[in-house]
Amino acid sequence: MQTSFPASAAILLRRQSQVFAAAGDGQLPASHLEAFEINLAGIGYAISTRLRARLATGTAAQLGALQQNILATLLTAFGGQRRHQPLFRRFPEDVPDNTFDLWCRKVLSHFMQAEGQACLHCGQTHTTHVLNPCRHVVCSACFDGSNYSACPVCERQVDPGSPFFLPAPERATAPPAAATPLKLLTLGESLEASAQALFVSFCERKQALSPVDKDDFQALIRERGAAILDWMPAAIPVRENVALLFGSLLRHLAPDAVMAAAAPYFNSATDALRLLAAYSGADPALQGDTIFRERDTATLRAMPKYQAFFAPGSYWLQRQTIPIAQLNKRFKLAKLGRPLRRALLAYLESLSPESRTEDMLRHRSYWVWLGEFLHPHEYQKRYPGVAHSFAIVRKKAPDGTPAPLFRSYYARLEQSAQQKDSSGMLRLLSQRPGELARRFDHALRIAGGDAGAEEQLLTTFASMVERFATPVLLTLAALLPTRGAPAAARVYWPKGKAAKGVFGPDQRPSLTPAAISRALALVEGELLRRFAQKEHYNDFVIDRTLDTVMAPFNERTASRSAIQLPRGSAIDIDLEFPKTLRLFLHWCEPQRGGHTTDLDLSVAFYDEAWAYLGVCSYYQLTLTGKSGAGIARSAGDLRSARHPDGATEFVDIDCGQARQEGIRYAVAVVNNYGGMPFEELEHAFAGLMLRDDKHGAHFDPRTVQLKFDLQGENGIFLPLVLDLEQQRLHWLDVYSKGEFEFNNAASSHAAITAICPALIAYFASGVRPSMYELALLHAAARGQRVRLRGGEECIVTRLAGESSADFLARLRADDGASAAASTEDGGAAPIFAALLKGDLALPAGSQAYVLQPGETAATIAASDLIS
Known part of the structure; x- marks a missing residue:
């Protein structure tokens, strides 16, 4: 039995509850396995029969090493590996009820209690202690040293060796309640195959990875190194993922080799910029970092935008400087050798001049700064187009000559929108299908009820719907039905490292029912067509309770x-x-x-x-x-x-x-x-x-x-x-x-x-797609029989010759037979399940999205259903 525990094994344990253990030739005593199961139950897990049988073939040393790795991984996931000692060690008992009285005692102790002096509060002597490093003097008669874990006065952690601190009673962990279900760990078949499948699923995502997925993606790349190139799919839709992959490889491989492997996945100047960010350990999302710079208080007081700092009694009036947040569009660049610089400049030269320049202007501050390291004008004869684009970005050539004027695509698009020029806007949007999909609602509003303009827009939309990204189609599928009337509030999600929902009144004109109906049919038809290309299952099981679980967005x-x-x-x-x-x-x-x-x-x-x-x-x-x-x-x-x-x-x-x-x-x-x-x-x-x-x-x-x-x-x-x-x-x-x-x-x-x-x-309004609706779309496109759980369970079976759209309509209407009356048995054939809780045993080979693992764990993530 293998004893090593690579990063991929830890990731699959945490994500899919799989344990990979090779068969041995030993026979462990039952007592060893029982102790192992008791330790797992202590953190809420159990093992499957197959996994138990496999572990029994190993040695005690192998089982001990595996247990250590499993416990460390699972405890880290839920925070149990950390020491959790609150200020009041006997919590929830012995917490002071009168917080104001406690505050008064702390203030008096802070300002007036001296070492060797009788206690200010109780008058006793020889009961005070000086704590280090805060140097506060505390009385053991007034503050219970067996209850506090830090200084009672300043509440900062201090030297616990002080005589003030007394032992606290041990807190035993109670046995798990009967109602607490254990999560099941199962035996994984092949670590290599499972890790490859997970890596490919990350690559094929059609929206940005969440921080957890990003960490796991990079861990797989680090573990496998250059050999990860053997796993790469034909397409990687998200540019940030491309940058993460090749930026990581760039640290260990020759630049020419990396750029040659990356070439099929690159098509813009921003791809090169993202690559350098990932190579340097920065965020390839290129959203910048917020830094705080100290500014002189007197200077800020003269500036209207900072007057909020200077209200009467403000803390900032006492400060000579104030930290002001600034968005920094730079990152600490890793070493750029000449081979890497030449490879990057050669790639940039290969792009069309207009698209290269426009792309660089979208991230102008980054490129102005990056030019200081790439030195494009040193290679002006070899890469003249790149030098020209940098001159436009810098607004002048190195000799001071003003750069030629350049009007970007987005400047023209915004002008058309501001001028309510529907035909001009459509002409520009038709050049870039992604922009048409993202601005479709806006374009319909610009059409302003003009039947001809609206028809032209819908016709163009229909001709390009196959080129729209799946996440955008899902957004439209949820948004369009709500656009017949103003929303209670309109919510925006600006780019950034943390989500800051911005909302205000919905001042958008409502869309016409005819436009909504026609566009919605096109969107749902395209989603069904795409999902039908995925693996089919005869049986689907879907929890209705997923209707309040949102499909991932802004991950x-x-x-x-x-x-x-x-x-x-x-x-x-x-x-x-x-x-x-x-x-x-x-x-x-x-x-x-x-x-x-x-x-x-x-x-x-x-x-x-x-x-x-x-x-x-x-x-x-x-x-x-x-x-x-x-x-x-x-x-x-x-x-x-x-x-x-x-x-x-x-x-x-x-x-x-x-x-x-x-x-x-x-x-x-x-x-x-x-x-x-x-x-x-x-x-x-x-x-x-x-x-x-x-x-x-x-x-x-x-x-x-x-x-x-x-x-x-x-x-x-x-x-x-x-x-x-x-x-x-x-x-x-x-x-x-x-x-x-x-x-x-x-x-x-x-x-x-x-x-x-x-x-x-906002989320209850249906403006965002739910996991239930997403699962129904997959079931209508890929299944024959669907069991809907939750409430009155029913089974909806596809009729002979029934289209996916008609099947979807019946699924939404619960148009099926009662599950209790059904005698049909799916047998041992694999099924597809979308479950809130993993409380259902699934046949081998099944695919499952499970929010809360239990008897069953997820084999796919929510974002995989959007790919």
Whole structure:
């Protein structure tokens, strides 16, 4: 049995619950396997019969090594590998109820308590201790040293060897509740074949990879090196993925060899720019980095755009400089040898002059800066076209001669739109099918009800629909049915490292029913045609509960998450048993010293109309209802997170009591109160658990329902909203800018009440496609019989000669026989399943999308269904 655990094995274990173990010739005692299964059950996993039989053929040393790797991988995915010790070690017991009284004692201790002096609060002597390195003097009679894990005064981590800190009672992990299902690990057939299939699926994605997928994609490339070229598919639709692939290879292979292999996948100047970004370890999305530069306060006070800093009593009035955010369109460029420079310049020279220049102007600031390293005018005789394009980008030649004027495609397109020139706009859009698809709604509005212009646009749309990207078609399939009337709010998703939904009133004119109907038929017809080219299955099983799970979009900004729940999704959670919901936040500062960061986990509570009812946060550790019963309790505020242990904060919510007190919504808020940006931390993540043993271990990976990483610069992160009445979790995964420092739930109130209800309504409106609708499209195109689960189950069977469009209409209408009355048996033939929970055993060879793994794990990701 193999003992090595390559990156691909860890990735497939985490993503598909597969364990790869070669057959041995031994026979392990049953006690070894039982101990292995007990350890796995402790983190919420079990093993299949086939995997157990395979592991029994190995040695004890091999089983031990495999167990270590499996536990490390799975615990990392759910945050269980970290030390989770909150400020109050006996949480949820012994948390002070009077936060103001505690604050007063801390302030007095900070300013007035001296070493050797009798305690200011109780008057006792010989009970005070000086903590290092903060040097605060604390009284063991007033502050319980067996309950605190950090300084009670400043709440920063200190030397735990001080006599002030006393041992705390051990917190035993309770046995799993009977209602807690174990996730099944299965035996993988071939690590090589499975890794190749995953790599190809990444390459064939038709939208940008999520951060988790991007990490796994790069790990596969690093593991295999140049041999990964043997796995490459004929086409890689997303340019960023092309750059990631060849940029990684460029670090180890000769430039000529890499550029020759990349040539079939490159067709623009931006491809070369992305390649250099990936080669340099930067983001090939080319969205720039936000940097903070200190600016003189006196200078800023004279500038109207910065007046918000100088309100009466503002903290910034005391500062001589203020950090101002700037978008930096550069990256630290890796070494460019002459062979690489010549290879890049030769590729750029091979492009058509107009497209090369226009493409470079789209990212002008990058190219102006990059020209300092490529030195295109040194090679002007060999590559004259490139030198000419750089002169236009720089607006002058090296000798100071002004560059010729150049009017880009997008400048002409915007002019046509502003002038309401429908024919001119259509003429330009027809040159680039992708732009036609993305601006189709806008083009229909420019047509303005002109029957001739509208007909011409729809005719062009029909002739080019086969050339549109699948993600755009899916967006149109969901958007078009909603365009018959103004939306409650229009939401935009600007490019960036973190999602910041921007919304406002919908001022767009409505589209005509005829245009909507005709365009929708074309879009759905093309989607069905594409999906019909994929592998067919006789039987499909689809959960109706996927109708509130969104199909992935804007994946580039999705948070890294153990369960890849797409932004905007809503899932039901059982808040009756167990009734305690525990939110957690963990972060760790980099090993290099000199920086501390104070993150805060808060929960804000609102009624049916989004009227504020209370908060549980660092400035109000407990929230009590009118009846006197506790609603929420915080584990305390830690204000530093020293490497390597970091810091953890918890908030417990008694959901039943909250509902009795008239609370409808609980909003989780992660604030950067001060210090380093989220993305500069060693690691930072948050999530929630459903607990029935809240007095056991503070962190139990078996109960983690959602775990996600923090990213971006600073401000306010609004990850989720709990609808306590409907027992539903809304995953928003959106950031609000906030301030540079001192963010908290109170200062975030305006953002919460504006963003949360608007986004919940936006996603509920159907403007975004759901995983249920996406699964129905695949079933109508690829299947013969579809079982719809959830509610009254039914089986819809394709009629003889029935078209995919007609079959889709019947699937949407649940036009089938009751599943209870059906006697048909699919047997052992592989099926296709789209499941919310992996609670269904599937025949061998089946393909499955599973949001929450259980008895069955996913074999494909949600984004694979959009390819």
